[in-house]
Amino acid sequence: MNYETCTVLLFGHNENLEQELRRSGMIVDVFADSGLCGSLKDASANSKAEFFLTLRADGGFMPADVLKVADALLADPSKVYLGERTLPEKKSLPQNVYGFLSGLEAKDITTSLYGMSREFLETISCIKAKDGAFFQNIPLVARAKNILVESVLVESSTNETPGWNILLSTGKLYQVFIKFSIAAFIAYLVDIGTFYVFQKLFSGMDDEFKILTATVLSRILCSIATYLLNRGAVFNSNAKSTGAVVRFVILAVGQLVASWLLVWGIGSLLGGGDAVNTMLKVVVDLVIFLASFTIQRDWVFKESKGLLK
Secondary structure, X not given: OOOOXXXXXXXXXOHHHHHHHHHOOOEEEEEOOOOHHHHHHHHHHHOOOOEEEEEEOOOOOOHHHHHHHHHHHHHOOOOEEEXXXXXOXXXXXXXXXXXXXXXXXXXXXXXXXXXXXXXXXXHHOOOOOOHHHHHHHHHHHHHHOOOOEEEEEEEEEOXXXXXXXXXXXXXXXXXXXXXXXXXXXXXXXXXXHHHHHHHHHOOOOOHHHHHHHHHHHHHHHHHHHHHHHHHHHXXXXXXXXXXXXXXXXXXXXXXHHHHHHHHHHHHHHOOOOHHHHHHHHHHHHHHHHHHHHHHHHHHHOOOOOOOEO
């Protein structure tokens, strides 16, 4: 394959790797392993290449890894490609937490090997981050910009399982979840408050139907607030309105049924009562809230070009 349109942005010194990549026909620009944001901006401004690959010289990657990512990029430049090394098969708890917060399924979340077009490089080079978290932020920023990121399994491997430091290195990991939590808290006040009020209004009913009625009415008001806040302020979704509404309604109904059955079922075992049912609803809806975050991000407000694989 012709690699003359590819420029490798190599951070740090690795003479053998540099020479092998040049022999393949690629242009290799070497930078100090610091000031990464400025280096990418300089590369996008000064280089005439169509495609770019980034990696740290000490990242354990081989020339074949870079070529494999380049092949994927040249075959379909509409995505950003992540060079994924083979890691221990079992994911660590920090990896699972990271995946929950980011929506990124790739196991190698500390990789520095990426492939992207000039257009995407210009977008991603606007990242404001410390060098230690710069590469980790690339897929997070790409997702926020609705750029598809795809993992490419390369030949290299690493035995270093990401630790808790990956959850402390960048605030961008938490931005969407924090906004989601604030929006949910606003809607939750509506939900819990109206749930308690409706229980009092329908106090003459049996517990089963009183809880159902209060749950339905409070959930309707909560769902309207949630949809408006999450679509506009949290996920900045441009997904087709009709499809997003339908998916949101399906999710809302599922949450409603789950909340009703769990509160009523567990409340019956504990003897019922308005105060008990309200406290149970707080706990049950917290669990539903965590599940709802990933469902809304990856399904309800998903755009076809905004997925991360």
